[in-house]
Amino acid sequence: DVKVTQSSRYLVKRTGEKVFLECVQDMDHENMFWYRQDPGLGLRLIYFSYDVKMKEKGDIPEGYSVSREKKERFSLILESASTNQTSMYLCASSSPRGKHPSYEQYFGPGTRLTVT
Amino acid sequence: EDQVTQSPEALRLQEGESSSLNCSYTVSGLRGLFWYRQDPGKGPEFLFTLYSAGEEKEKERLKATLTKKESFLHITAPKPEDSATYLCAVHYGGSQGNLIFGKGTKLSVKP
Numbered sequence: 001d002v003k004v005t006q007s008s009r010y011l012v013k014r015t016g017e018k019v020f021l022e023c024v025q026d027m028d029h030e031n032m033f034w035y036r037q038d039p040g041l042g043l044r045l046i047y048f049s050y051d052v053k054m055k056e057k058g059d060i061p062e063g064y065s066v067s068r069e070k071k072e073r074f075s076l077i078l079e080s081a082s083t084n085q086t087s088m089y090l091c092a093s094s095s096p097r098g099k100h101p102s103y104e105q106y107f108g109p110g111t112r113l114t115v116t
Numbered sequence: 117e118d119q120v121t122q123s124p125e126a127l128r129l130q131e132g133e134s135s136s137l138n139c140s141y142t143v144s145g146l147r148g149l150f151w152y153r154q155d156p157g158k159g160p161e162f163l164f165t166l167y168s169a170g171e172e173k174e175k176e177r178l179k180a181t182l183t184k185k186e187s188f189l190h191i192t193a194p195k196p197e198d199s200a201t202y203l204c205a206v207h208y209g210g211s212q213g214n215l216i217f218g219k220g221t222k223l224s225v226k227p
Contacts, residue, residue: 004159031212043160043203043217056213090159094212103212104150105205107159 003027004108006091012114019078021111023091031094032074033105034058034066036087043090049074081115088112118143120206122218129225132193137221139204140186149187151180152203154220160203163189194225 007022025032033048035058045058047066055066063085067075074093078085089112092105120141129135139149148167152160164173166182173180177198179190189202204218 033213040219042219043205045213045215048213050212056211058213092159103148104162104165105215106162107152110157110159112157 004091004093004106006089006108006111008111009109010112010114012116013078013081014116015082017078017081017115019081019113019115021076021078021089021091021113023074023076023093023108024072025074025091025093025106026072027093027095027106028071029093029095029106030071031103031105032068033092033094034064034074034076035090035092036060036085037090037110038087046076081113083115086113086115118208118216120204120216120218122202122204122221124221125219126222127224129191129194129223131195131225131227134190134192134194136191137189137202137223138186139189139206139218141204141206141216142185143206143208143216145208145210146206147209148207149182150205150207151178151187151189152205154201154203163202191223194223196225196227199223199225 004025034046035043049055049068065077091108094103094105123138151163154160164180169184201220201222203220
């Protein structure tokens with residue numbers, strides 16, 4: 001089974017702090033993703049990475065950065081946390097299989113971040 | 117504008133009462149449509165991938181179907197443990213980042 005783990009289930013930070021969220025997958029997947037999930041807004045893509053050191057912006061990258069130094073690890077960084085970044089953060093990974101050009105994503109358990 | 121819309125937002129069923137959830141989409145170049153189940157406080161759990169109109173997938177009491185404009189998740193004789201939010205996601209275009217999630221349907225099954 002694919003396993004995606006996230007460093008914390010719950011996190012409380014103060015406004016202005018630098019926050020690191022870590023994600024590790026154990027299935028040698030090429031693609032990794034960071035989403036945030038908010039009531040009424042659904043899942044929104046922040047950043048994704050398709051290879052080590054490669055990244056692309058998603059729909060809402062402002063206020064975030066990412067790092068992928070190893071294939072299995074993808075970090076999300078909040079440079080200066082703000083209250084509007086209080087949310088559930090979900091990491092996912094995927095990898096091409098077979099002939100299809102689209103691959104399902106496997107999600108971690110999520111980190112509920114509260115910024116006060 | 118590319119969109120994915122799920123309906124209804126919430127659905128309450130009695131145990132054994134079959135029904136369907138809908139996911140309609142307007143995107144260019146569909147590459148795959150995914151169904152996920154999400155329990156409260158947890159990450160989404162992958163259920164099905166559908167690639168082309170006419171395709172169907174089944175797993176236990178769930179059956180997913182796909183047309184050119186929408187997908188249905190049919191739930192046959194649901195049980196209380198099927199209670200969850202069901203998410204639909206559509207991958208379109210060339211980039212793996214071109215993935216739009218619907219807002220989900222919250223299903224409650226009462227015994």
